[in-house]
Amino acid sequence: APLKILYITNxxxxxxxxxxxxxxxxxxxxxxxxQSFEISNPFTNPNEQYRQEFRKKIHKSFTLREDEWKKKFVR
Incomplete structure (x- = not known):
């Protein structure tokens, strides 16, 4: 059977x-x-608990002020 193309519009x-x-x-x-690059994120790790924790951390980072970002992520 031919591959069905799905167009996502929104x-x-x-x-x-x-x-x-x-x-x-x-x-x-x-x-x-x-395996090659030791990338672990929700697209490479199927563990549901890991995915939920990852998502929580990302959502928290969206609410950080600039000075908080620098403390947390800039080295």
Missing amino acids: PYEAKKILNDCDAVSRAIPNQRLR
């Missing part, structure tokens, strides 16, 4: 598709990144 549709996808099925193709 962010809500994209979010629904991603939420419906299994985390493992998204992480498996990215294992080379994890």
Whole structure:
């Protein structure tokens, strides 16, 4: 059967598709990144608890003031 092309036209549709996808099925193709470059993020690590903690940290970083960013991330 020919490959079906899916066109995503808005962010809500994209979010629904991603939420419906299994985390493992998204992480498996990215294992080379994890192994080669030691990249660990929700796209390479299928562990649900890891993904939730990662997301919490990202959301917290969005609320930091500039001076807090510098203390936390600039070395």
